[in-house]
Amino acid sequence: MTETTAVTDLLALHETMAVIRRTEKAAHDLFMSGLVKGTTHLAAGHEAVAVGARAALRDGDYAFATYRGHHHAIAWGATPEECLAELMQRSTGLNKGKGGSMHLTKAATGMLGSYAIVGAHLPMAAGAAWSARLRGTDQVAVAFFGDGATNIGAFHEALNLAAVWRLPVLFVCENNFYMEYTPIGSVTAAEQPAAGRAPSYGLPAEVVDGNDVVAVRNAVARAAERARAGDGPTVLEARTYRHYGHSRTDPATYRPEGELERWLERDPLTVSSIRLRSAGTRDVEIQAAEDRAAAVVDAAVATARAGPPADLREAFTDVWADGGAAWRTTS
Amino acid sequence: MTETTAVTDLLALHETMAVIRRTEKAAHDLFMSGLVKGTTHLAAGHEAVAVGARAALRDGDYAFATYRGHHHAIAWGATPEECLAELMQRSTGLNKGKGGSMHLTKAATGMLGSYAIVGAHLPMAAGAAWSARLRGTDQVAVAFFGDGATNIGAFHEALNLAAVWRLPVLFVCENNFYMEYTPIGSVTAAEQPAAGRAPSYGLPAEVVDGNDVVAVRNAVARAAERARAGDGPTVLEARTYRHYGHSRTDPATYRPEGELERWLERDPLTVSSIRLRSAGTRDVEIQAAEDRAAAVVDAAVATARAGPPADLREAFTDVWADGGAAWRTTS
Amino acid sequence: MADHVVTYRESVAEGIAREMRRDPSVVCLGEDIGAAGGVFKTTVGLFEEFGPERVWDTPISEQAIVGAAMGAAMTGMRPVAEIMFSDFLACCWDYLANEIPKVRYMTGGQVTVPLVIRTANGGGLGFGAQHSQAVENWVFTVPGLKIAAPSTPSDVVGLLASAIRSDDPVVFFEHKGLLAGKGAPAPDGHVVPFGEAAVRREGGDVTLVALASTVPLALAAADRLAAEGVAAEVLDLRTLIPLDVAAVLRSLERTSRLVVVEENPYQGGWGGTIVSVVADEGFELLDAPVKRVAGANVPLPFADALEDQVIPTVDKVADAVRSLATY
Amino acid sequence: MADHVVTYRESVAEGIAREMRRDPSVVCLGEDIGAAGGVFKTTVGLFEEFGPERVWDTPISEQAIVGAAMGAAMTGMRPVAEIMFSDFLACCWDYLANEIPKVRYMTGGQVTVPLVIRTANGGGLGFGAQHSQAVENWVFTVPGLKIAAPSTPSDVVGLLASAIRSDDPVVFFEHKGLLAGKGAPAPDGHVVPFGEAAVRREGGDVTLVALASTVPLALAAADRLAAEGVAAEVLDLRTLIPLDVAAVLRSLERTSRLVVVEENPYQGGWGGTIVSVVADEGFELLDAPVKRVAGANVPLPFADALEDQVIPTVDKVADAVRSLATY
Numbered sequence A, B: 001m002t003e004t005t006a007v008t009d010l011l012a013l014h015e016t017m018a019v020i021r022r023t024e025k026a027a028h029d030l031f032m033s034g035l036v037k038g039t040t041h042l043a044a045g046h047e048a049v050a051v052g053a054r055a056a057l058r059d060g061d062y063a064f065a066t067y068r069g070h071h072h073a074i075a076w077g078a079t080p081e082e083c084l085a086e087l088m089q090r091s092t093g094l095n096k097g098k099g100g101s102m103h104l105t106k107a108a109t110g111m112l113g114s115y116a117i118v119g120a121h122l123p124m125a126a127g128a129a130w131s132a133r134l135r136g137t138d139q140v141a142v143a144f145f146g147d148g149a150t151n152i153g154a155f156h157e158a159l160n161l162a163a164v165w166r167l168p169v170l171f172v173c174e175n176n177f178y179m180e181y182t183p184i185g186s187v188t189a190a191e192q193p194a195a196g197r198a199p200s201y202g203l204p205a206e207v208v209d210g211n212d213v214v215a216v217r218n219a220v221a222r223a224a225e226r227a228r229a230g231d232g233p234t235v236l237e238a239r240t241y242r243h244y245g246h247s248r249t250d251p252a253t254y255r256p257e258g259e260l261e262r263w264l265e266r267d268p269l270t271v272s273s274i275r276l277r278s279a280g281t282r283d284v285e286i287q288a289a290e291d292r293a294a295a296v297v298d299a300a301v302a303t304a305r306a307g308p309p310a311d312l313r314e315a316f317t318d319v320w321a322d323g324g325a326a327w328r329t330t331s
Numbered sequence C, D: 001m002a003d004h005v006v007t008y009r010e011s012v013a014e015g016i017a018r019e020m021r022r023d024p025s026v027v028c029l030g031e032d033i034g035a036a037g038g039v040f041k042t043t044v045g046l047f048e049e050f051g052p053e054r055v056w057d058t059p060i061s062e063q064a065i066v067g068a069a070m071g072a073a074m075t076g077m078r079p080v081a082e083i084m085f086s087d088f089l090a091c092c093w094d095y096l097a098n099e100i101p102k103v104r105y106m107t108g109g110q111v112t113v114p115l116v117i118r119t120a121n122g123g124g125l126g127f128g129a130q131h132s133q134a135v136e137n138w139v140f141t142v143p144g145l146k147i148a149a150p151s152t153p154s155d156v157v158g159l160l161a162s163a164i165r166s167d168d169p170v171v172f173f174e175h176k177g178l179l180a181g182k183g184a185p186a187p188d189g190h191v192v193p194f195g196e197a198a199v200r201r202e203g204g205d206v207t208l209v210a211l212a213s214t215v216p217l218a219l220a221a222a223d224r225l226a227a228e229g230v231a232a233e234v235l236d237l238r239t240l241i242p243l244d245v246a247a248v249l250r251s252l253e254r255t256s257r258l259v260v261v262e263e264n265p266y267q268g269g270w271g272g273t274i275v276s277v278v279a280d281e282g283f284e285l286l287d288a289p290v291k292r293v294a295g296a297n298v299p300l301p302f303a304d305a306l307e308d309q310v311i312p313t314v315d316k317v318a319d320a321v322r323s324l325a326t327y
């Protein structure tokens, strides 16, 4: 993987980011209109991390994500329709309506789940990487997690185990500077919550501009190369920002004035547009990509919405591998 | 607290170490003869850490220890008789026979317990330090733990919280280079399992000769001074060695030949004798201290052994603060 | 006062505030509980009133939160720790299962651990498998912890008073589905003692034993059954430990029929323990099989309609009672 | 073969080895399980036979152990993870309670998690409050986990075969008090299916339902009772999930009397769930109160004599049965 990126590639990445952005906008609107219930954690602003990482990896490489995982799911090949159908509790949803926004999963393409307990998936990603090594494949696994997750015990255990076993796993922190409503700096002893901890495990680390899809892609490519060469894990800390509040209807009043605005100037789609333009892409081409994204998502909303509701029988399937839920014998 | 140590002080520390050594020898012999059951984890070889730390601290400072905690209990004022009575399941035991070797506790002098789940007590020590600060005392808390404990999640969470809150807590690792039977280096990503992790929490750290009671005392004194001054936690890594196997009858065959012998040359009692001699103490004085220690422990064995067995009614006391164990109403 | 009502949510903050005013050793800690007022807004106003030395925001470190609370409780403080969702008790389970409930006993009574762990419990809101569980039965497996789970705003305040004043560790379950519910405010100085079930409705035909979210369910079912001529008595346990078995047996002396309504799963649910006490000590009182309306033995699905399939509902409670009517 | 006996301890290693020979995707991980052969010597010989690429020593990181096992199980391996003492399941409870049992369901069946978590369970050895618990009831509160707890050496091998071949996650309890026990070795290819209780002794007067350590207790009590003219039937559940309720009800059809013998505490013990099924579906079979001989609701004390006070013993089982004789 070279560090240059063809313009056509970049335009494709831009379009994927636009699809994610538009899908989340739809999710937000549907939540506000009561068609999406429970909770959502929108990743708008984080798109470049997921899309850049996926672009640097190969088919079959594994991803593990969090409750804020729409962007990872779509980057790993879930369609906006599957995702929105899931959010709207349709039987056509990615998880048949059994998972919801916090658990989007597309196992067929290696996106092995979104987990809603902070940090829990880091050891799992290490385990998937271990498995790749045991099976003799050259797959890598990547765990995406937030800055807040760096203070939980599972983070420490996962990084140490992965380091000692030199596993092909990438720990990609999306540092958006907040846990739910609390600034990460106020509860974290390291200035760089992820990268600053890497030396503790003898791991290489890189801080990367998480709003620049090319920067992410290149950093992940370097890390993946090390991992596939048997040189073990890397910690990447992608600095980014979430445009919405933490979840649902959080107005994010805890943010200092002007902070969001400053970050919006560096919106990943803006950054990518600038890069495209400076590489010679015309505005109409960029617009066309964004229009295609919009069209895909608009159609997805309509189709997802028209889908059948979750099948009530599904409440009692999928507990066991035999498809059922029997916990006892009956006479 | 100055860094020099009066000869009389040092002789007292030597005697306390001898008491611990002799008590553990008794525990070992009683285990072998079937009078101590369950399990024991002997600390012979580690005495200087507990005794040096206690010497640097004040009455009322808190200690939290592990299943390998005989030395901490005695350093904090538990008598050999109380300890041995506990191991022999006597009602006169430190914990009335309800705790055993792994849970020696002397709350009256601030030794707030020995915990048998690796790492669990680190957050507790942080909490006791937090409490001291909230109550406006100048107490410090110290958590003693093994090298193996540095890989468990609770270690990470405790150090981060203590650092962020700048708590007066000391994290003292007894690095004896092994977890149970596995060399720590083979499962730990940091060369110095405790000290090497301190930068991850912005904490000062010191590696200290854990077999030199004066070195430990001075390092702990420095750390306690920082803590009392409001400068937060310190990580100390005391390099030491356990003379016996991990527990019970473990013959420790996993150790490379000659390793124990090399460490025995630096036995804390030997190190302390040399220091005493070079400060002008005569052999007979040292011998006298050791003889006093032996006499105390021999008497303790006899008294503990003759004590009454654990009171059967105690099985149903002390669950609740009212002294009882009622979990339901009765009609 | 007659028509002044408060929410269950507000009552949490009110209950804590009353104790903090009374006793300077009460301090709070948890994620986002300070200026943010908590994710469920159950600590709103505490930071403003008591300041950062008594209301502490923590990192996402559940073990450190409850572990530090334990250390503080052993040394003279009365910490009230929040674990945001009860599902996350799993992240600090060692402290709940092995440390906090055992240290007093295993030290032969040398220490006390007067702490409260508050947590938002239960389902019905479409939060999915990892944010919807009713896990009071996890805690119920551990001797040495007291367990409270209020169903009304005034019980929230009264049980919090008992919990915070208790010298024993208490796990305090605030049900997410009840937070928006309203009721009479707690009078000044209101204290609800632990281990006293409340008879929420009297009736002579069947005893419904309920807790927290299942209390309104049982009451609604009782309403419906009344129209069918069945008089159900509804018992709100309020605390699981101590467990007011005596109240259950007393009620059965009159009704001879028992349905336990619990949100946690049937397998390993607390209702099993109650039924086993009854099947032993109250065997001769029983005129009919004993029923448990409990969560299904599956993880909790996201879609509302699926979730309804697997958690107790008014329909399920009414059906269970009707199935006993033939006896 | 008649007089060749093996220990329960050896049977653990044997059971794992048989599956490792059969299936290259089976790998082991845990603390000190490699060259050291495990703290309980239950993995002796595996490292020598299969080498470091199939038998992995880990740091003291229970979350990483079971979390990594989960990730590996989702991607084509069949990990067998050891958690040294079952008390330490508390240190990785999030994985047992929230992750492993739920991921298949919440992804709508997209993934399977074929892993085994083996752990040394139970008391009676004077290891004190944090190393002696019988915690199968913790796991029993979690839908989505299968639970095995063998009582004999050949069941160890046969249930391990089922566990490791299972596409579902299994928690496998090896009872510390049984490790030194001896019995007939498992025949070649021995597989004990899950969900089939074994009748260890037939009798028509009372049904004793037991598991793991309480099986020999129940058998000893049955011996004693036989001398008094009471014929006890002893059922060994072998697995808790799936739970062979049908076998219990079948036995009750003949005996009409039930005593459940379980080591975990009475409050929240699995016996409560069994009793509640019986009090519902088997109500008409019962001629007498139902008894549970369970752990007392206290932490486990260190001293042997105190421990005997609070865990099931032959005396307590026999007394419980005798108390039913008056019916």
Ligand SMILES: Cc1ncc(C[n+]2csc(CCOP(=O)(O)OP(=O)(O)O)c2C)c(N)n1
Residues within 6 Å of the ligand: A068, A116, A117, A118, A145, A146, A147, A148, A149, A150, A152, A174, A176, A178, A179, A180, A246, C031, C060, C062, C084, C088, C091
């Ligand atoms: C163990 C655990 N504790 C608390 C929570 C509640 N919670 C959900 S998201 C969140 C903040 C996470 O912050 P961060 O890791 O920075 O991710 P972000 O939401 O910013 O993407 C918290 C505290 C949780 N889900 N799991």
Ligand SMILES: Cc1ncc(C[n+]2csc(CCOP(=O)(O)OP(=O)(O)O)c2C)c(N)n1
Residues within 6 Å of the ligand: B068, B116, B117, B118, B145, B146, B147, B148, B149, B150, B152, B174, B176, B178, B179, B180, B246, D031, D060, D062, D084, D088, D091
């Ligand atoms: C959470 C947990 N995992 C495993 C164990 C079993 N265990 C007891 S001591 C020990 C080794 C601890 O090593 P270390 O921390 O270096 O302390 P040392 O015994 O060397 O003093 C282990 C693995 C435990 N008690 N708790």
Ligand SMILES: [Mg+2]
Residues within 6 Å of the ligand: A146, A147, A148, A174, A175, A176, A177, A178, A179
């Ligand atoms: Mg964040």
Ligand SMILES: [Mg+2]
Residues within 6 Å of the ligand: B146, B147, B148, B174, B175, B176, B177, B178, B179
């Ligand atoms: Mg060690």
